[in-house]
Amino acid sequence: MQRLANKRILLGITGGIAAYKSAELTRLFKTAGAEVRVVLTPAGAEFITPLTLQALSGNPVHQHILDPEAEAGMGHIELAKWADLILIAPASADFIARMAAGMGNDLLTTLCLASDAPLLIAPAMNQAMWRDQRTQDNIGALKDLGMAILGPGIGDQACGDTGPGRMLEPQELAEFCAEQFANESLTGRHLVITAGPTREAIDPVRYISNHSSGKMGYALAEAAVESGARVTLISGPVNIDSPARVTLHSVNSAEEMLNASLNQLESCDIFIAAAAVADYRPIEVADQKIKKKTDQMQITLVKNPDIVTTVANSNNRPFTVGFAAETEHVIEHARDKMNRKGLDLIIANDVSQPGIGFNSDDNAVTVIQKDSEQRIPQTSKSQLARQLISLVAKAYETKN
Numbered sequence: 001m002q003r004l005a006n007k008r009i010l011l012g013i014t015g016g017i018a019a020y021k022s023a024e025l026t027r028l029f030k031t032a033g034a035e036v037r038v039v040l041t042p043a044g045a046e047f048i049t050p051l052t053l054q055a056l057s058g059n060p061v062h063q064h065i066l067d068p069e070a071e072a073g074m075g076h077i078e079l080a081k082w083a084d085l086i087l088i089a090p091a092s093a094d095f096i097a098r099m100a101a102g103m104g105n106d107l108l109t110t111l112c113l114a115s116d117a118p119l120l121i122a123p124a125m126n127q128a129m130w131r132d133q134r135t136q137d138n139i140g141a142l143k144d145l146g147m148a149i150l151g152p153g154i155g156d157q158a159c160g161d162t163g164p165g166r167m168l169e170p171q172e173l174a175e176f177c178a179e180q181f182a183n184e185s186l187t188g189r190h191l192v193i194t195a196g197p198t199r200e201a202i203d204p205v206r207y208i209s210n211h212s213s214g215k216m217g218y219a220l221a222e223a224a225v226e227s228g229a230r231v232t233l234i235s236g237p238v239n240i241d242s243p244a245r246v247t248l249h250s251v252n253s254a255e256e257m258l259n260a261s262l263n264q265l266e267s268c269d270i271f272i273a274a275a276a277v278a279d280y281r282p283i284e285v286a287d288q289k290i291k292k293k294t295d296q297m298q299i300t301l302v303k304n305p306d307i308v309t310t311v312a313n314s315n316n317r318p319f320t321v322g323f324a325a326e327t328e329h330v331i332e333h334a335r336d337k338m339n340r341k342g343l344d345l346i347i348a349n350d351v352s353q354p355g356i357g358f359n360s361d362d363n364a365v366t367v368i369q370k371d372s373e374q375r376i377p378q379t380s381k382s383q384l385a386r387q388l389i390s391l392v393a394k395a396y397e398t399k400n
């Protein structure tokens with residue numbers, strides 16, 4: 001069930017007496033740390049109230065397509081894209097037939113047509129309806145489309161019959177959903193990522209900094225969340241919104257970034273240093289704005305602490321990953337940096353090449369470990385981040 005943490009589950013409830021169990025299912029998802037949004041069909045609303053589901057899911061319940069108010073909140077296409085997984089429980093014979101026919105005549109069928117997320121169907125109906133050849137043909141069609149059919153169970157039915165057609169129990173359904181994320185490699189892990197530049201104050205209005213955009217670190221945070229991790233992002237000042245489901249700690253200086261990083265170490269499994277930390281800071285910060293009195297002025301700088309080295313050499317160190325931006329002898333210099341800083345893995349990029357690296361949308365890197373080098377050619381930072389997270393996860397698993 002841990003695998004459901006941070007997952008976005010869209011629960012579709014259609015008409016059937018088993019709808020009352022979907023309240024319990026919603027609660028199980030929430031307890032497992034998932035975000036839940038419920039879509040309730042008009043027939044479903046005859047069996048369970050939107051208020052119950054709203055209270056349990058913590059979100060408004062979606063009931064009608066093209067409802068101006070709902071569309072203004074989260075529109076139906078947005079909702080289709082939002083979901084990591086769609087579960088229809090209970091799924092009535094009517095819903096199954098409409099899905100098999102490819103219809104989009106209500107909110108739920110439209111969402112299912114518009115979403116790329118895995119679709120799981122938990123049928124619930126009278127045993128004769130389930131056995132009917134038309135229902136069986138429709139179920140076959142949904143299976144051919146790659147949808148997972150969960151159950152139904154066999155036993156006593158609310159109508160007094162006995163046979164196949166009972167919705168599976170909420171616990172079983174939640175476990176099936178968790179299983180869908182089994183190959184996601186960072187489930188249950190805590191990743192700490194530093195990102196962006198640092199600002200080193202000269203006086204109350206001036207600072208030394210660099211042009212780092214933070215894009216790479218933020219993309220890594222997003223990719224890590226997608227693969228099931230709990231993510232803490234320690235970021236210098238940037239102009240990017242925090243990715244959803246990430247705990248953000250905003251900092252200014254290298255010292256603040258170091259302290260924020262050390263505060264996370266107790267629970268940190270993997271530390272990725274993607275920040276462009278200023279190497280030096282003014283030895284003194286003036287209390288008041290420095291006045292323009294002389295033709296020349298000198299600022300004495302002192303070396304900043306090396307955050308990733310401090311983390312890599314701490315007791316109970318996490319799996320530690322750094323970046324190396326180099327302009328020549330890229331692999332050689334990066335490997336040297338990996339050894340000097342005591343890292344498990346280093347991601348080297350050649351910043352002498354135009355269009356990649358610092359402040360751009362693309363990057364191309366070489367992932368270096370003790371006994372291997374792997375080149376990832378130029379691609380968008382978000383695409384690259386997914387590949388990097390998958391490589392880091394594999395390296396982490398191998399080491400532990």
Ligand code: C5P
Pocket residue numbers: 194254273274275276277278279304305306307308309321322323324325337
């Ligand atoms: O030494 P250099 O700045 O080239 O090393 C880059 C790597 O070290 C990056 O992963 C960067 O985030 C990290 N670093 C750090 N603290 C510093 C300097 C660099 O964590 N003070």
